[in-house]
Amino acid sequence: MAVKRSLCWVCGQPLGQYKAFPIGPMCAVNRAIAEPPSHLECAEYAVRACPFLTNPRMRRNEKNMPAGRQEPVGMMIKRNPGVICIWVTKEFRVMRDGNGALFRVGDPTSVTWWAEGRRATRAEVDHSIEGLPLLRSEAEKDGPEALAMLDRYIARAQRLLLP
Numbered sequence: 166m167a168v169k170r171s172l173c174w175v176c177g178q179p180l181g182q183y184k185a186f187p188i189g190p191m192c193a194v195n196r197a198i199a200e201p202p203s204h205l206e207c208a209e210y211a212v213r214a215c216p217f218l219t220n221p222r223m224r225r226n227e228k229n230m231p232a233g234r235q236e237p238v239g240m241m242i243k244r245n246p247g248v249i250c251i252w253v254t255k256e257f258r259v260m261r262d263g264n265g266a267l268f269r270v271g272d273p274t275s276v277t278w279w280a281e282g283r284r285a286t287r288a289e290v291d292h293s294i295e296g297l298p299l300l301r302s303e304a305e306k307d308g309p310e311a312l313a314m315l316d317r318y319i320a321r322a323q324r325l326l327l328p
């Protein structure tokens with residue numbers, strides 16, 4: 166409903182032309198995420214207020230989930246990434262994946278990185294992008310072309326980190 170009516174995933178109010186996605190380092194590399202976009206203000210609220218996003222030692226809270234909930238589609242890293250990025254873009258595509266959807270984000274108009282509820286340092290961001298063993302092991306299974314593509318994706322993400 167949020168996507169069909171172009172509503173913010175956090176507050177439910179209509180979105181403007183800029184869409185903000187709070188995304189982990191793996192999603193910033195492969196540009197795919199399982200949650201629809203929010204207002205920039207709402208995404209900034211989420212990265213400051215969400216206990217999972219502000220405390221790197223916090224584990225994902227999976228208690229008291231609603232009945233009938235589904236695991237997010239796509240490949241998800243359950244560890245806490247420690248840093249999170251707010252990816253703002255004017256364009257995204259919805260990709261059907263089994264019984265769910267993935268969102269493929271377009272080129273960003275701005276990217277900011279956050280850790281512990283504050284802006285992340287460059288060192289924290291570099292560290293989080295280097296630590297993507299799941300992406301690398303998946304690419305290794307798919308062979309040398311997939312590995313080369315992963316390296317191109319990582320280089321593309323790192324260009325966005327330059328001041």
Ligand SMILES: [Zn+2]
Pocket residue numbers: 173174175176177178203204207
């Ligand atoms: Zn909102």
